[in-house]
Amino acid sequence: MSIRDRLSGNEAIAHAMRQIDPDVFAAFPITPSTEIPQYFAQYVADGKVGTEYVTVESEHSSMSTCIGAAAAGARAVTATSSAGLAFMYEVLYVAASSRLPITLACVNRTLTGPININNDHSDSMGARDSGWLQIYSENNQEAYDNYLQAMRISEHPSVRLPIMICQDGFITSHAVENILLEEDEVVKRFVGEYRPEHALIGRDNPLAVGPYDTCPFCMEHKVQQAEAMKNAKKVILDVAADFERTFGRKYGFFEEYRMEDAEVALVLIGSTAGTAKACIEKLRANGIKAGLVKVRVFRPFPMEEIANALRNVKAVAVMDKSEGYSACGGPLFAEVRSACYDLDTPPKMIDVVYGLAGRDCAVEDIERVYLHLMKIAETGIVGPRYIHMGQRSSQEEVL
């Protein structure tokens, strides 16, 4: 039986961690993820978990600790945000290429500068090519549910890649909302034990982790890593199916909301999806066929599936909550636009960069985007393809 409760997103992650009782937690605090190691430290102090709680002096060290622990055969976790994730950058690649299934709770926060503690996705988007799996959450419930699924995906023998479970800093991490929690024993059974095929400690087959790899072999190893990322697609869906059988909540690569007959659609990630859903209900009451694709799994990127979801839509706005500084749109736009290239008649598509550094996005802001898309759908004229929402400095305001 699910348990009705109310928790913040950070509490939800810490609760999931307690239920899973990982072998090692490498802890270094940074806003807005700090509460996760803080709550977990209480569980350790209260004897509610058997986890080795390692306090370190930096995020480079917390990830390195996870790498050492995972190489030894332990289930290792950590949490971070923003500059903390950036400081892990070098070792993120080591974790992924060493095929170590570490779980990182990423509470998304913008990267400096100017200094700002609020939410956008620039931290995890910066790590999108590091070889980590990335799953994003709309609210506290999804943060919890995604975390419960993380290890079964990451530790699967055909995957063996580290995983980030992302949620929006403050917007969901510090917002108390209703949530359905699951019983400890059921969660433990669902997640299962970690039994690595290879590990440094307690195994008969000695191995080396992270040695130099010469030119004749190194590329093969990178290609194996790329194959593992492809394999993850099936595993993600299998785990989601088992999650639905066990707990009754359904997940996929993305959520399609009112897409069945949508003429205009948004593609976006995270907490703004909920705001967009409320906007869609409002617009549909006025006869506007609006829909939403909320991307849950960004790595691996579900290319064919997203294209298929958008194939009948007239106009699409991809909403990027990070600036790629590519001069031609954010990272989600690049992926979605590329995915639609193979469609016979791809939808008109624009990129709307929004919500940087915690800039709020209300129902009315989303409504302006849909109305802009309606104009594009009606006239066939796309206009500017790469737009920043609500800029006080912009001379030609589009949105």
Next chain:
Amino acid sequence: MSRTMTEIRWHGRGGQGAKTACLLLADAAFASGKYVQGFPEYGPERMGAPITAYNRISDAPCTVHSNIYKPNYVVVVDETLLRAVDVTAGLDPQGAIVINSPRAPEELRPLLRGYSGKVCTLDARRISEQYLGRYFPNTPMLAAIVKVSGVLEPDRFIADMEASFRHKFASKPQVIEGNMKCLTESMKEVRGA
């Protein structure tokens, strides 16, 4: 938003417990079976700086994740904010504003930039100092907004809060009675309700 949802905006100063009051209200509403949101707006906080926190309370799930721009109710935990912050911005004239002040509601109306709705006041300092011996304005203001908004059934609210205090203050039960007295007296004393 349909009126089945109540949206409340809190204005306070860092250290006064507006965020805590906001989360306590979410707790109490949750206990009475509602769907709730309680969240602060974060910035470079320090003691005394203006802060904002928000509640959505509804009988149906709410998916919106933005700040609240058209609240049904506003709570002002520190009277000096009336000059510093546009506390009535977007406030529903059918709703109300509840201000921590020893003054009468009509004395404060001229500071409210033309707000035409209901104005309520509560001397949270006096009540807090009388029953808790120190100035914790958030508990009295929580009671005041519950009374003024009618968002929760008062007896149920009092019972839920007592259970919550018994849990929260398990190691110092001597403070429970003072906090409960703060709640019940504030509900009686709020002016303009």
